[in-house]
Amino acid sequence: MQDQYMENLLLTVVLLPLFSALVLIFAALFSVRLTKQMVAMLGVGSIAVAACCVFLIKLHFSTVAGASFSHSYANWIEVGDFKVAFGLYLDALSLVMISIITGVGLLIHLYSVGFMQKEPDFQRFFIYLNLFISAMLVLVLADNLLMLFLGWEGVGLCSYLLIGFWHQKTVNNLAANKAFIMTRIGDTGMAIGLLLMFVLLGSLDIQQVQLKASELWPLATESGMSLDLVTICCLLLLAGAVGKSGQLPLHSWLPDAMAGPTPVSALIHAATMVTAGVYLIARFHPLFNLSPLAMTLVAVIGAITLLIAATSALMQNDIKRILAYSTISQIGYMFLALGAGAYSAAVFHLMTHAFFKALLFLAAGALIYSMQHQHNIFRMGGLAKKLPFICGCFLSGCAALAALPLMSGFFSKELILEKLLEQQMYVFWAVAILGAFITALYSFKLFFVVFLGPVQQQPDSKLSSSMLIPLGVLLLLSIFGGIQPQSLIDIFASQHLLETGSIETIEIMMLFAIAVPIIGVITSWILFKKQIFGSAINSAKLRQLHQFLYTGWQVDWLYNKLFTQPFIKIARSNQEDFIDKFYLALMRLSRACHGLVNLLQNGQLRWYSASLVLAMLLAFSLINF
C-alpha cells in the first residue's frame, strides 16, 4: 500500500510538467488561443503540484540511513539480454535533487510569469521550461543508464531551445548551437561509456552496474594509478559530466549561454542542469571509488577550472557573464570535493549554490529589467538607495557566494575545505583558498560597483509581486539554507577515511580559511575606493593580461583555431564530393569513346568502301598467317 502510494507520487512528479507542456504544445499546434494567465496557471501550477508531491514524498520516505525506493513502471527495450525498463529510483541523493529541482524550479517559474509578461512568445517559453523540469526529473530519478541518458539529452535539448529563445538574433542561435554541440561531445563520450559498461558488466541498471563493478574490479592498490577498465569507464562518464557541468575543457559554452532569458540562466545554467555532472559522479561514487586515477583527475579538473573561471570572472563587465563564470568556478569546487571523496560536501555545496546563485541571477534579471536591458556593471552605480530590495538580495547572494561566515555558502565551502585537509590534499586546498579569495574579490566588486558610488542611470520599471516573492524566498534560503541534510551524510558514509593530520594544525588552517574571504572583501573595498575597477589600464602588458582573462583565457580562440576552422575547411574543400569526380570522369570517358566510334560512321561512301576493303585484307592476312 505504502509502495503503491510512492510509485504514484513519483510518477506524478515526473509526468505532470510533461503533461502541461504537451497540453500547451497541442494548443499551439491546433491554434487554440490561450491567454497568458491560462498559460501561467498551467505552467506554474503543474510545477507547484509537483513540488507538493515532492514534499509528500519527503514525508513518507523512510528516514532510515541508506534507504532507497525503486519501481519499474514499464518495459522499454528488451532484446535478448539487453533489457531496459522505465524505472525510477529514489534515495537521499535523488530526494535532495528533486527537492531543488521542483522547489527552485517553482520559484523561477513564478518569477518568469512576471519577467516574461511582455514577451509575445510567452507560451513557447513555458513549454520549454516545463519540458526541462520533466527531463531533469527523469535524469535524477532514472534507475538505469539509458533513462538517465534520456533525461541527460532532454535537458541539453531544452537548454539549447532556451538559450536560443530569442531566435531572431543570430548571436543567440550561435550560442545555443555552441552549447549543444560542446555538451554533445561530452555526451558522446558518455554514450561510449554506456556501451562499454553494458559489454563489460552486462547491465545498464545503475545499482547493478556498480555492484558488479566492485565485484569484478576490487579496489586497486597503491600502484592503482593505471588506466584499467574501471578507470576508462569512469573517464567516459566524466566526459559527459564535464560537458554538462561546464568544466575544463568543455566549459566555454556556459558564458555564451547567457544569451538566453535570465530566468533560464538561473534555472538551467546555475541551479539545476549544470550541476547534473556533479550528480552523475555522486551517483556513481562506488564506481569512482574504485579508480584513484579518475578521482585525482576529477579533483585536478575541478581545481584548474575553479581558478581559470574565477580569474575570468574578475575581468568581466557584463553582470550575467560574471555570474556565469562564477557558476563554472563554484562547480569547480564541487568537482574538487568529489575528487577528494567528499561526496556529501559536494552535493551540499550544490544545494546551497542552487539557492544563492538562483537568487543572484533572478536579482540580476530584476536589475536588468529595471535598467532598460543594461548588462554592463560600469554603467550602473549607486543603486543601493533606488533599489533597496534588489540591493539586499545582491548583498546576501554575494556574501553567500563569497562564503562569508554564517551565510549558507559558508557552511558548504568550509566543509569542502575541511575535507580537503582531512584527505591531506594540501595543494588542492591552497588552490581552493586562492579561489575563495578571488571569489570574494569579484563578487564584492560586482556589489560595490553596482550599488555604491555615483549614480549613472535611473531605474524605471516596477517589479511585479510574482517576481518579488521568489526573490524573497531565495533570499531567506541563501542566508539560512546552510543546513546539511543528514541523510546525505548517511548515504555517502561508507567512505574510506585516511588518517587525518594533527587536529591543531587543521584548526589553525580552518581559521585561516574563514579569514580569507573577509580579507578578499576588504581588498575589494580598498580597490573600489581607489577607483581601480573599470579604470583604464596604462601598462601594455597588463592590458594584454586583462584581455587574456577577459576572453576567458582565450579558450574560444584556441578551439576555433584547433577544431572549428579546420573542420569547416575540410568540409568546404570537399563540397563537390571528390568521389563524384570519378563517376564524372567515367561519364566523360564513355562520351569520348562514343565520339571516337561516331567518327567511323560519317555517312561517306568512300570511307565505308575503303574500310570494308581494309577490313577484308586484314581478315585474309590473319587467316593466312
Next chain:
Amino acid sequence: MLMELIAILLIGALLASISELIAPALAKWVALLSLLVTLVPLYSIVVLASNIEQGGWIVDESTLWISRFNISLHLALDGLSLLLVLLTIFMGLIAVLSAWREITYRCGFFYFNLLCSLAGVIGVFCALDLFLFFVFWEVMLVPMYLMIAIWGYDNRRYAAIKFFLFTQAGGLIMLLSICALVLLHYQNSGQISFDYHDLMLHQLSEPAAFWVMLGFFIAFVIKLPIVPFHNWLPDAHTQAPTAVSVILAAILLKTGGYGLLRFALPMFPAASAQIAPYVMIIAAVSIIYGAIMAFSQQDLKRLVAYSSISHMGFVLLGCYALTPLAQQGAVLQMLAHGVSTAALFALVGAIQYRYHSRDLAQLGGLWQVIPKLSAMLLFFVIASLGMPGLGNFVAEFLVLVGSFKVNPGATIAATIGLILAAIYSLRIAQQSLFGPLKLGSSLDLDGREILMMLSMALLLIWMGLHPQPLLDLAQQSVNLLPAGAK
C-alpha cells in the same frame, strides 16, 4: 493476400491513369483510395501476425509462373517484411498527400508511376523467388526514373539518368549473381530452381560463394547507399519532386537493407562473416563521410540526402555486426530513418512550395512567419540527430551496443557520427528557421500538412518510447540469421 495487395496497387495505378481523362484532380483521390483499400488485406495480415506465436512465415503463397525454368510467383511475408510493407503503405500515403498540391502536370500518369513503384517495392519485400525478386526490383526502378525525369526540377534529366545507371548497374551485377547461383545449384542437384528456400539449402563452395555474395552485396549497397557508391542519391533527391523524395528516402533505400538481411547474409553466412570486419569499417567511413558532406551543403535537400547516407551507414554497421541486437537495431533504424527523413523531405518540399527556394543562404527566420512548420522541422531535425525518446536514438543505440563487442574501433568511429549529426542538424535549424527574416511571410501548415507531420511525429515518439512490438516482429526474422562469426 499478398497478391491482392500488389494487385490493388496495380489496378489503382491503371484507374488513376484513366481517371485523368475524366478529371485531372480525380487521380490523386484514386491513388489515395487505392492505398487506403490496401489496408484491408494488410489488416488481416496483421491479425494473422499477432496470432502467430513463433517466428516463421506469416503468409506464404506460391503459384507456378514459368514452368520451363521452375519460376514461381512465390510471395511470403515474415516479421521483417511485414514491418517494411507497413512502412511502404504508410509512406505511400504520406507521399500522395505531399504531392497533393505540388503535382499539377499530367497527374494521372504521375500517380500511375507512384503506385506502380509502390507495388514494385512491396513485391521486393515479399518475393521469395529470386527471379520474381529481380522483376520487382526493376518494376520499382523504372517508374521512379520516369517520375524524376518528368516531374523533377531543372537538372532532372541528368539526375534521373544517374539514378537509373547506378541502380541498373547494381541490378545487373545482382542478375549475374542470381544466374550463377542458379547454375551452380543446377550442377549440383540437377534441378533448376529460383526458389529462396532451395537455394538457401545449397551451400556454395568457398571461392564461388564469395563472388556470388559480392554481387548481391554490391547491388544492395548501391541502393542503401554506402560511400563510395552514393553519388546518385544527392542528385536524385535534389531534382526529384517532393513525393518522390519521400518515397526514395523512406522506402527505396530500405530495399537495400532488406536485401542484405534477406539474401546476402543468410544465403552466404561464411562469406559474409569473412567480409564483415571490412564492411563495418566501410559503414563507419560512410557515417562520418556522409555527415561531413551534409555539413558542407547549401541546398537543403542535398544536405538531407547526405545525412541519409550517414544514417544508412548505421544500417550497414548493424547488419554486419552479425549480432541479433545490432541487426534488430538496423531494422529499427530503417523504419525510424524512413519516417524522420521522409518528414524532413516533405517539410523541405513544403518550404520550397512556399518560397521557391531551398538554399540555406536565402532562407532564414522562418519561425517568425510560419511557426508551426518551423516547429515541425525542428522536431524532425532533432529526431535525426538522435535524441533519446525518439525512434532514431533507440535504433542507433541498439546498433552501437550490438556492434561494440564485435568491433569497438568501428563502433566508436560511428559514435563520433552522433556529434557530426548534431552539427549538421543544428545548422539546418539555425540557417533556415532562426535569425533575421529574409523572405516574406507565407501560409503556415494547413490541416492536411499537420495531419501528415503529426502522424509521423507520433510514430517516431512511439518508436522511441515503446519499440517493443516492432522489435518483437523483427526478432522473428533476425533470429533466423546466422550468428556472429566465431
